[in-house]
Amino acid sequence: MATERPSFELAKGINGLDKIILRESRNRSAEVYLYGGHVTSWKDENGEELLHLSSKAVFKPPKPIRGGIPLCFPQFSNFGTLESHGFARNRIWEVDSSPPPLPTNSSSNAYVDLILRPSEDDLKAWPHNFEFRMRVALGSEGELTLTSRIRNTNSDGKPFTFTFAYHTYFSVSDISEVRVEGLETLDYLDNLTNRERFTEQGDAITFESETDKIYLSTPAKIAILDHEKKRTFVVRKDGLADAVVWNPWDKRSKTISDLGDEDYKHMLCVEAAAIERPITLKPGEEWKGRLELSAVPSSYSSGQLDPKKVLE
Ligand code: TA6
Numbered sequence: 001m002a003t004e005r006p007s008f009e010l011a012k013g014i015n016g017l018d019k020i021i022l023r024e025s026r027n028r029s030a031e032v033y034l035y036g037g038h039v040t041s042w043k044d045e046n047g048e049e050l051l052h053l054s055s056k057a058v059f060k061p062p063k064p065i066r067g068g069i070p071l072c073f074p075q076f077s078n079f080g081t082l083e084s085h086g087f088a089r090n091r092i093w094e095v096d097s098s099p100p101p102l103p104t105n106s107s108s109n110a111y112v113d114l115i116l117r118p119s120e121d122d123l124k125a126w127p128h129n130f131e132f133r134m135r136v137a138l139g140s141e142g143e144l145t146l147t148s149r150i151r152n153t154n155s156d157g158k159p160f161t162f163t164f165a166y167h168t169y170f171s172v173s174d175i176s177e178v179r180v181e182g183l184e185t186l187d188y189l190d191n192l193t194n195r196e197r198f199t200e201q202g203d204a205i206t207f208e209s210e211t212d213k214i215y216l217s218t219p220a221k222i223a224i225l226d227h228e229k230k231r232t233f234v235v236r237k238d239g240l241a242d243a244v245v246w247n248p249w250d251k252r253s254k255t256i257s258d259l260g261d262e263d264y265k266h267m268l269c270v271e272a273a274a275i276e277r278p279i280t281l282k283p284g285e286e287w288k289g290r291l292e293l294s295a296v297p298s299s300y301s302s303g304q305l306d307p308k309k310v311l312e
Helices: 120-125 249-253 307-311
Strands: 009-012 018-023 029-033 038-043 110-116 130-138 144-152 160-166 169-171 178-181 187-190 196-199 211-215 221-226 231-238 242-247 267-281 286-297
Touching: 018 110, 018 130, 029 110, 029 130, 038 144, 144 160, 144 267, 160 286, 178 267, 211 267, 221 267, 231 267, 267 286
Parallel strands: none
Antiparallel strands: 009 018, 018 029, 029 038, 110 130, 130 144, 144 286, 160 267, 169 267, 178 221, 187 196, 187 211, 211 242, 221 231, 231 286, 242 267
């Protein structure tokens, strides 16, 4: 259990939007905008950015920020009648000064607790009272952890159902040199063919065209191997059965106004999510979904990255 008070700085970000800066020893840092409860930066000990932020990201409500870690809630994509990916990513969150206790595994006190409650307008679009608490923590080994707790606070006795994703944009040196390990042989819904269900064949997942897949019932650990950087991102997740893998590639990128034409070469979204089996909460019930990201040096064996070492 963390016993110390959390330590963070409140600063002004782009266009005067409030942001939180977390700093850990050895130069590591992370930034979270209150707009969207959106992590926009995660840097390693060399000050190198590990998340991809679009070169054309617009930091102006109501446009969600393109890149970093958008939060998709209460709806992933168009799985429902709300705006795409729900509204949590373009609402102003608050710092939660007295969150219910949350055990942490880390000795770091670089963390912040945020909270989102629905506005009157939100209640018109989605008639459910909720408290969405999220802790963003930078651990002593540089790992970034996002823990979401969503509670049904309806007083009308009604349950609600939602889908969810941490829509993480990882920074990669060259998408053609990237492999994703941990999803092979799994079933997925392909967004490029009306969410038809397929089974992944072959070894690791590599990229040579537009990819937009929802992998189902995925393991708790997924690795993203960046061959050129000799770096591996390890995604650990809890409470989030699915994993979306997205890269828009060249043509589709040109249709996304806030994404640079060349950005797709340097980004990969691997999104811990709950989509196939939506979460239902009765009044008073709470759901927890945890994402932990770490960046570790990749090991080489006969010219190939050795994913097993990473996943072990
Ligand atoms: O997570 C993948 C996805 O749902 C894609 O289908 C793609 O459209 C992407 O998210 C971006 O969505 P956005 O609403 O942020 O433009």
